[in-house]
Amino acid sequence: MVRKEINLLPVELKEKKKTEKVKTSLGNLSLVFLVIAGLVAFGSSTVLINLKLSGDKQTKDILRVQEKIKDLAVVESEASRLESKILSISKIVSTKNKYSVLLSSVSKAAPSEVTITSMTTFGENKVSVSGTVQSYLVLSKFVTSLMDPGIGGKIFSNADLTGASLDDVSGKIRFSMVLYLKKDSLK
Amino acid sequence: MSLTIVKYKEFILENTKILIGMGGTLLLVLIIIYPTASAIPAVYSKNREQATELESINGRLKKINTLVSSQQAIKSSVILADRVLPSKDDIPNLMNQIQAIATSSGVSLKSLQFSGVSKSDEGSFKRVNMQAIMDGNFSNFLSMLSNLESTSRMIDVSTVAFDSQKNIGGLTGSIGLTSYFVDSDTKGVSGSMDFTSAAITSTLDYIKKLKPYEPQQINVTVGKSNPFE
Numbered sequence: 001m002v003r004k005e006i007n008l009l010p011v012e013l014k015e016k017k018k019t020e021k022v023k024t025s026l027g028n029l030s031l032v033f034l035v036i037a038g039l040v041a042f043g044s045s046t047v048l049i050n051l052k053l054s055g056d057k058q059t060k061d062i063l064r065v066q067e068k069i070k071d072l073a074v075v076e077s078e079a080s081r082l083e084s085k086i087l088s089i090s091k092i093v094s095t096k097n098k099y100s101v102l103l104s105s106v107s108k109a110a111p112s113e114v115t116i117t118s119m120t121t122f123g124e125n126k127v128s129v130s131g132t133v134q135s136y137l138v139l140s141k142f143v144t145s146l147m148d149p150g151i152g153g154k155i156f157s158n159a160d161l162t163g164a165s166l167d168d169v170s171g172k173i174r175f176s177m178v179l180y181l182k183k184d185s186l187k
Numbered sequence: 188m189s190l191t192i193v194k195y196k197e198f199i200l201e202n203t204k205i206l207i208g209m210g211g212t213l214l215l216v217l218i219i220i221y222p223t224a225s226a227i228p229a230v231y232s233k234n235r236e237q238a239t240e241l242e243s244i245n246g247r248l249k250k251i252n253t254l255v256s257s258q259q260a261i262k263s264s265v266i267l268a269d270r271v272l273p274s275k276d277d278i279p280n281l282m283n284q285i286q287a288i289a290t291s292s293g294v295s296l297k298s299l300q301f302s303g304v305s306k307s308d309e310g311s312f313k314r315v316n317m318q319a320i321m322d323g324n325f326s327n328f329l330s331m332l333s334n335l336e337s338t339s340r341m342i343d344v345s346t347v348a349f350d351s352q353k354n355i356g357g358l359t360g361s362i363g364l365t366s367y368f369v370d371s372d373t374k375g376v377s378g379s380m381d382f383t384s385a386a387i388t389s390t391l392d393y394i395k396k397l398k399p400y401e402p403q404q405i406n407v408t409v410g411k412s413n414p415f416e
Binding site for chain 2: 023024026027028029030031032033034036037038040041044045047048051052054055058059061062065066068069072075076078079080081082083084085086087088089090091092093095096097098099100102103104107115116117118119120121122
């Protein structure tokens with residue numbers, strides 16, 4: 001058998017109780033919010049204060065280090081000047097050509113019967129050479145030794161004979177040629 | 188009117204907890220949480236910037252401290268570097284040096300023309316361009332070129348032209364020369380300031396080997412009432 005519960009409380013009282021319950025819950029909830037807000041406020045304030053304190057400490061540290069650097073500025077500027085000069089020097093040295101190597105190589109490659117009358121560098125890595133020689137055979141030997149990897153070939157990549165003619169008066173052969181220097185061979 | 192006040196009072200008394208809770212929360216949010224929370228990112232990023240700056244200047248100080256320990260070596264290297272790459276064109280000394288090299292090589296310096304100063308492409312140094320006409324024999328010129336390559340004030344040979352027909356029994360040489368200097372107009376090259384790096388030590392070793400040509404000291408009295416006489 002089902003028992004029916006009979007509630008004799010009036011409807012208004014029931015509504016009032018319900019409202020009070022809701023108010024109590026809301027009151028508790030708002031107090032919880034207040035506590036949470038208090039904790040968040042405390043936390044954020046602490047974080048901000050700590051950040052500001054560490055910022056102040058860093059500012060002081062920066063000033064202290066800058067002061068120390070200022071005292072040693074002379075050493076730093078000397079070192080910086082030296083470094084700048086050394087880097088510039090190394091740049092200059094890397095592009096420096098040793099023309100004594102050119103003279104030595106031509107000298108080593110030239111047979112005794114060859115007389116160079118003029119030698120001029122021109123353009124990029126080119127040398128014009130003209131002179132006289134006793135015979136075509138000696139001229140051929142000169143060109144060969146200019147290209148010999150053990151003699152002139154160390155610095156020359158090519159030798160173009162641009163002219164060779166017999167001088168009837170002296171009986172010698174006048175020649176002119178263009179020598180091409182290998183890249184960076186005079187460094 | 189009084190009825191409204193009574194009603195308000197009643198409402199306040201009935202909802203004290205809610206009002207305190209919500210009101211307090213709102214006040215905390217408005218007065219503390221919002222201002223602090225909005226300030227934190229800015230202070231944090233400022234601190235990070237400062238930390239980076241501090242780290243950088245600490246590194247700089249550390250480097251300077253290592254430089255202090257080798258201060259003497261730096262000073263002597265500066266003297267050497269100044270000799271190789273002076274801080275002004277110093278043409279009179281340059282002329283003296285070329286003359287000294289020519290004399291010691293057995294070459295006769297016929298003329299020395301200055302054809303201007305030019306800046307390097309990256310602007311870290313300047314060039315003094317010259318053209319020298321000299322007389323001598325082959326071995327003299329070979330020696331001259333070798334000496335120019337190893338002189339303490341850097342002099343670079345840019346072009347060479349030799350002619351044996353103009354000088355009977357010898358050679359006439361026309362040599363394009365370039366010397367270098369840095370001045371206030373040139374911008375310095377900066378690096379890591381590591382004086383133990385191979386690039387720097389090899390260049391320092393190189394400049395230590397260069398031969399100084401001391402200019403001749405001539406005791407000539409100066410001052411002439413009519414220099415055209």
